[in-house]
Amino acid sequence: MPETTDRPSAARAPRVGRRPRTSRAELEQVALRLFAERGFEETTVDDIAAAAGIGRRTFFRYYGSKNDVVWGxxxxxxxxxxxxxxxxxxxxxxxxxxxxxxxxxxxxxxxxxxxxxxxxxxxxxxxxxxxxxxxxxxxxxxxxxxxxxxxxxxxxxxxxxxxxxxxxxxxxxxxxxxxxxxxxxxxxxxxxxxxxxxxxxxxxxxxxxxxxxxxxxxx
Amino acid sequence: MPETTDRPSAARAPRVGRRPRTSRAELEQVALRLFAERGFEETTVDDIAAAAGIGRRTFFRYYGSKNDVVWGxxxxxxxxxxxxxxxxxxxxxxxxxxxxxxxxxxxxxxxxxxxxxxxxxxxxxxxxxxxxxxxxxxxxxxxxxxxxxxxxxxxxxxxxxxxxxxxxxxxxxxxxxxxxxxxxxxxxxxxxxxxxxxxxxxxxxxxxxxxxxxxxxxx
DNA sequence: CACGATAATGGCACTTGGTGCCGAAAGGAA
DNA sequence: TTCCTTTCGGCACCAAGTGCCATTATCGTG
Missing domain, CATH: 1.10.357.10 (Tetracycline Repressor, domain 2)
Structure with missing residues (x-):
């Protein structure tokens, strides 16, 4: 799982390369709001990605799974x-x-x-x-x-x-x-x-x- | 989940209707053997169903999930x-x-x-x-x-x-x-x-x- | 023996989470 | 501008699981 190593960090802005569009914290906010509104299982990763204005694929770069979001x-x-x-x-x-x-x-x-x-x-x-x-x-x-x-x-x-x-x-x-x-x-x-x-x-x-x-x- | 209620029981043969092709116990045997050979994650439900000579759909009538097989x-x-x-x-x-x-x-x-x-x-x-x-x-x-x-x-x-x-x-x-x-x-x-x-x-x-x-x- | 009720089967389509791949976009540095 | 680096995100794909429903097997009865 090479996925787990290269997650963007919300830390100091990297010197070079494209800047992250969002952050773990922001995604967490968005997701938790949706979970509260319609429930965890009723919210798909697509929903979260859409609400956060990112692609579904990108979501999985910030969190390894939908479950992980809840743990902050x-x-x-x-x-x-x-x-x-x-x-x-x-x-x-x-x-x-x-x-x-x-x-x-x-x-x-x-x-x-x-x-x-x-x-x-x-x-x-x-x-x-x-x-x-x-x-x-x-x-x-x-x-x-x-x-x-x-x-x-x-x-x-x-x-x-x-x-x-x-x-x-x-x-x-x-x-x-x-x-x-x-x-x-x-x-x-x-x-x-x-x-x-x-x-x-x-x-x-x-x-x-x-x-x-x-x-x-x-x- | 209406799935959980109507599983075939290995108990006394029901009086009427088609007989079950297999049993929880038999499926368990088959699955465990496969798990032992290639590992749990490397074995798909299709593999188990094929090895047991049943359809994939039928497998899920005996066990609610692949995980459940292990618990017998x-x-x-x-x-x-x-x-x-x-x-x-x-x-x-x-x-x-x-x-x-x-x-x-x-x-x-x-x-x-x-x-x-x-x-x-x-x-x-x-x-x-x-x-x-x-x-x-x-x-x-x-x-x-x-x-x-x-x-x-x-x-x-x-x-x-x-x-x-x-x-x-x-x-x-x-x-x-x-x-x-x-x-x-x-x-x-x-x-x-x-x-x-x-x-x-x-x-x-x-x-x-x-x-x-x-x-x-x-x- | 056919008939009908009953119960298991299993194919099909569909949803969802998750991953590999790869080109495109964005930004800093030379 | 050009190059390098990093992130983005689409696409294709896999596997688990579910709803739907026609098919098949079996038993009891007329």
């Missing part, structure tokens, strides 16, 4: 998380660090909440996106696994780093689903609850689902 | 697991019951290990199947979530049942990946280790990855 610049998010983990002081217990990271990297700018909600709604509910998400989650898990591996002194592909990464992802996704179901819920609190329960082997799960129980067990 | 009769497996949970005595602690279930329902007949390995290899490594798996896992999680919900006295779609179901799935998948990487590994042991660690909030994860540590913490 996920890679940048991951880069931040990676950096956070790298700078995480060793005094913080591992599971606590994981909880904090998950909560921190899902804090939302109030003004972008509606878009993020739409995004997550589609990712978690449209089958095609639901399926595709696995591939994106893999990158997320890798970041977590590397951190855990460092703490445990094991390779990142060993059982525990992988299991923990999967479990964290699960807790996060479950929280998101809850958040989408109850639009009055606080995402941060849900994430805190889920990650905290995870860190305790779900032993406190018998407690009623009241407000944050034992959210800072070790720190 | 997953629904039956789930039905068994549901039944097991339903008959699980309340004395067994929840997390212990989950561990046992995961281990029990992944015990393999030695003679079908190679096929199962191929299956899982594809599911966990071929991107298209990796993505598709999410949709099948959802059913698996639902079974777990219902059991957990019963134990916790919460709705199945509440945060904890969902988070626990996701976490269990994660532990299981991580174990499978490990099993595939090291063909000398014992799947049951890996599952035991991962589920046990999960039940302890991964506190013992600092132990070296030696032979099953604390595999039967509560029973």
């Amino acid at each position: 610049d996920f890679e940048r998010e991951l880069e931040h998380m990676r950096a956070w983990f790298a700078g995480c002081p060793p005094e913080i217990p591992m599971m606590d660090a994981l909880r904090r990271a998950v909560v921190a990297f899902n804090r939302l700018d109030p003004d972008q909440v509606p878009w993020h909600r739409l995004r997550m709604m589609m990712i978690l509910q449209v089958p095609a996106l639901q399926a595709h998400s696995t591939l994106r989650y893999a990158d997320w898990r890798a970041v977590v696994a590397v951190f855990v591996a460092g703490r445990l002194g094991q390779p990142a592909d060993a059982l525990m780093p992988q299991a923990i990464a999967y479990a964290c992802l699960g807790a996060a996704v479950a929280s998101y689903e809850q958040w989408l179901r109850h639009d009055d819920a606080d995402l941060g609190e849900l994430l805190n609850r889920a990650m905290s329960a995870l860190a305790h082997g779900f032993q406190g799960a018998l407690d009623p689902p009241g407000p944050v129980s034992g959210q800072t067990p070790t720190g | 009769d997953f629904e039956r497996e789930l039905e068994h697991m549901r039944a097991w949970f339903a008959g699980c005595p309340p004395e067994i602690p929840m997390m212990d019951a989950l561990r046992r279930a995961v281990v029990a329902f992944n015990r393999l007949d030695p003679d079908q290990v190679p096929w199962h390995r191929l299956r899982m290899m594809m599911i966990l490594q071929v991107p298209a199947l990796q993505a598709h798996s999410t949709l099948r896992y959802a059913d698996w999680r639902a079974v777990v979530a219902v059991f957990v919900a019963g134990r916790l006295g919460q709705p199945a779609d509440a945060l904890m049942p969902q988070a626990i179901a996701y976490a269990c799935l994660g532990a299981a998948v991580a174990s499978y990946e490990q099993w595939l990487r090291h063909d000398d590994a014992d799947l049951g042991e890996l599952l035991n280790r991962a589920m046990s660690a999960l039940a302890h909030g991964f506190q013992g994860a600092l132990d070296p990855p030696g032979p099953v540590s604390g595999q039967t913490p509560t029973g």
